[in-house]
Amino acid sequence: MRLQDAIYNRVTIRKFKEKSIPKGQIRKIIDAAIRAPSACNIQGWKYIIISDSKLKIRLISAGTISFIKNAPIGVLMLYENQNENIAYHDNIQSAAASIQNMILTAHSMGIGCCWICHLPRKKELRKILNIPKQYDPIAYIAMGYYLKEPKPMPRKYSVDEVVSYNKFIFDKISNKNKLLGLKRIIISLYRFMPFKNSLLPFTKKFEKFN
DSSP: OOHHHHHHHOOBOOOBOSOOOOHHHHHHHHHHHTTSOOGGGOOOEEEEEEOOHHHHHHHHHHTOOGGGGGSSEEEEEEEEOOOSOTTTTHHHHHHHHHHHHHHHHHHHTTEEEEEEOOOOOHHHHHHHHTOOTTEEEEEEEEEEEBSSOOOOOOOSSOHHHHOOSSSOOOSOOOOOOTTHHHHHHHHHHHTTOTTGGGGHHHHGGGOOOO
16 A cells, blocks of 8 residues: 555454454564664663453553453553653654554554543553553553455545644634633543443543544
């Protein structure tokens, strides 16, 4: 698949075939992921491949979005947190570049992905997966073969609507989320709730990557 086709046709996938992904294919996807740019060329990424169904249920119980149980594998993206540039979070930027390589490569192989940031508290993930303090969980990528061929998702804005030159000049400025502060508080409280599983159906709307 041409790179442009992969970029233009990739969409988020949340429903997968009950078909395992060969280890060779997973290795190809991760090999593409480690070719991404990273701040100061640190390449501080680690990837935990999650295929055990009991472990997935445990992650769901801890607060991960529920549909990960239907994906053959998940990839938990970790990145070294000993970075100097705290203001611009260069560790997260580097990890995100790697994830983009991962999902584009997977798409070119007929494998769908969902980039998930709705995760348990980092403290809980560290305990469950034995993650050392030097690494932060960044995102979970649910991965599997398409249940049906995906259709491209229209973009909300054209190029002209999102580009200006030399300074910020735009007719429309996004100010839709007046309840953002409240939503952040609710999500923070949710992570500490012992009965969070009962609220999982209401949390799906927070997964907005397409």
